[in-house]
Amino acid sequence: MTLRPEPPHRHGDVERVGVLLVNLGTPSEPTPAALRRYLAEFLSDPRVVEIPRILWLPILYGIVLSARPAKSAAKYATIWTPEGSPLAVWSDRQAVGLSQALQARGHRVQVRVAMRYGEPSVARGLDALRAEGATRVLVLPLYPQYASATTGSVSDAVMKWSAGARRLPEFRFVNEYHDDTGYIDALAERVRQHWRQHGQGERLLLSFHGVPHRTLVLGDPYHCQCHKTARLLRERLELPEERVVVTFQSRFGNAKWLEPYTEPTLRRLAAEGLRRVDVMCPGFVSDCLETLEEINEEAREAFLASGGERFEYIECLNDQPAWIEALATVAERHMAGWDTQARLDPAQASITRERATALGATI
Ligand SMILES: C=CC1=C(C)c2cc3[nH]c(cc4nc(cc5[nH]c(cc1n2)c(C)c5CCC(=O)O)C(CCC(=O)O)=C4C)c(C)c3C=C
Ligand SMILES: [Fe+2]
Numbered sequence: 001m002t003l004r005p006e007p008p009h010r011h012g013d014v015e016r017v018g019v020l021l022v023n024l025g026t027p028s029e030p031t032p033a034a035l036r037r038y039l040a041e042f043l044s045d046p047r048v049v050e051i052p053r054i055l056w057l058p059i060l061y062g063i064v065l066s067a068r069p070a071k072s073a074a075k076y077a078t079i080w081t082p083e084g085s086p087l088a089v090w091s092d093r094q095a096v097g098l099s100q101a102l103q104a105r106g107h108r109v110q111v112r113v114a115m116r117y118g119e120p121s122v123a124r125g126l127d128a129l130r131a132e133g134a135t136r137v138l139v140l141p142l143y144p145q146y147a148s149a150t151t152g153s154v155s156d157a158v159m160k161w162s163a164g165a166r167r168l169p170e171f172r173f174v175n176e177y178h179d180d181t182g183y184i185d186a187l188a189e190r191v192r193q194h195w196r197q198h199g200q201g202e203r204l205l206l207s208f209h210g211v212p213h214r215t216l217v218l219g220d221p222y223h224c225q226c227h228k229t230a231r232l233l234r235e236r237l238e239l240p241e242e243r244v245v246v247t248f249q250s251r252f253g254n255a256k257w258l259e260p261y262t263e264p265t266l267r268r269l270a271a272e273g274l275r276r277v278d279v280m281c282p283g284f285v286s287d288c289l290e291t292l293e294e295i296n297e298e299a300r301e302a303f304l305a306s307g308g309e310r311f312e313y314i315e316c317l318n319d320q321p322a323w324i325e326a327l328a329t330v331a332e333r334h335m336a337g338w339d340t341q342a343r344l345d346p347a348q349a350s351i352t353r354e355r356a357t358a359l360g361a362t363i
């Protein structure tokens with residue numbers, strides 16, 4: 001392995017802090033070709049599909065990548081905005097918001113957004129932070145609940161970049177914040193906001209992205225963290241247990257995933273006489289395909305077709321100010337002890353005297 005050369009020491013010995021805000025990623029456009037690229041990268045991640053490569057890759061490059069890109073592209077086309085994929089648009093706004101919130105609290109840190117799959121990649125984000133002089137990097141995944149398939153995989157991408165780096169920044173990783181007070185309060189505020197405008201439904205259904213059931217048995221904390229988030233939110237909203245339903249969505253493949261599944265549950269509740277349901281996806285902090293299309297289009301239709309009368313979708317936290325402040329508090333907590341005040345001193349805006357001497361240069 002050849003190590004990459006380091007960017008020039010423009011910042012002398014000043015320790016600078018960078019924050020890498022990481023989300024899942026999204027295709028570059030809603031076309032079958034772009035989806036093929038995106039899905040090939042996503043679904044060949046061994047943390048996402050835990051089947052031996054020798055068995056999985058032929059299936060992936062055979063059946064999956066023949067049929068799915070066109071189907072998924074058509075779904076993405078229904079949610080695409082003039083600025084691009086909602087997931088990318090919201091992630092960018094969250095990064096801008098986080099940067100401003102940290103600055104308002106007196107921190108001088110660089111914030112960059114990166115995507116685990118597609119662009120801007122984790123490697124590109126880390127290269128940019130290093131070029132900006134970051135010697136300490138906080139990796140902050142936009143996943144409140146830890147799952148090996150998501151949070152774990154972000155860490156893999158950082159490690160892979162690190163394997164080619166000569167001068168490693170000092171890393172810290174945020175693993176999860178599923179029970180963070182600021183996050184729970186922001187979710188509760190989002191629900192109350194919706195209720196003030198649209199009234200309150202008979203049930204609040206909280207739908208989280210699913211993962212294979214096997215991962216729960218093998219020790220992944222994801223399932224339990226989703227349930228804890230749901231309980232804390234329910235307590236914050238002062239709702240009795242029977243008013244809140246927790247479900248899991250987006251099943252992929254034929255294996256058993258975390259249950260109960262979202263859409264069948266909505267059909268059952270409607271058939272049992274539930275007329276109005278409020279639906280929220282607390283594990284997604286940005287609206288995306290899985291919330292806007294799978295929940296607000298497909299699940300809505302299923303509920304209404306089964307006898308339900310009103311389906312209220314409550315938006316994700318997106319760029320809600322309470323959420324951005326919560327994110328800043330999570331970042332602040334994990335940067336404790338780091339000097340986040342380092343100014344770019346013009347006197348140090350060249351290579352250090354020691355390094356110049358070592359290289360035989362004059363300054
Ligand atoms: C919130 C956490 C997520 C977990 C956990 C997760 C696990 C997981 N996902 C798949 C397969 C797919 N997911 C897809 C989209 C997608 N997934 C998440 C989040 C989690 N996934 C998000 C935010 C999105 C939306 C991205 C967007 O661009 O809007 C897709 C792609 C879409 C499609 O073709 O259906 C797949 C495939 C697996 C297998 C898995 C756990 C093992
Ligand atoms: Fe997913």
Ligand SMILES: [Fe+2]
Pocket residue numbers: 250289290294
């Ligand atoms: Fe989906």
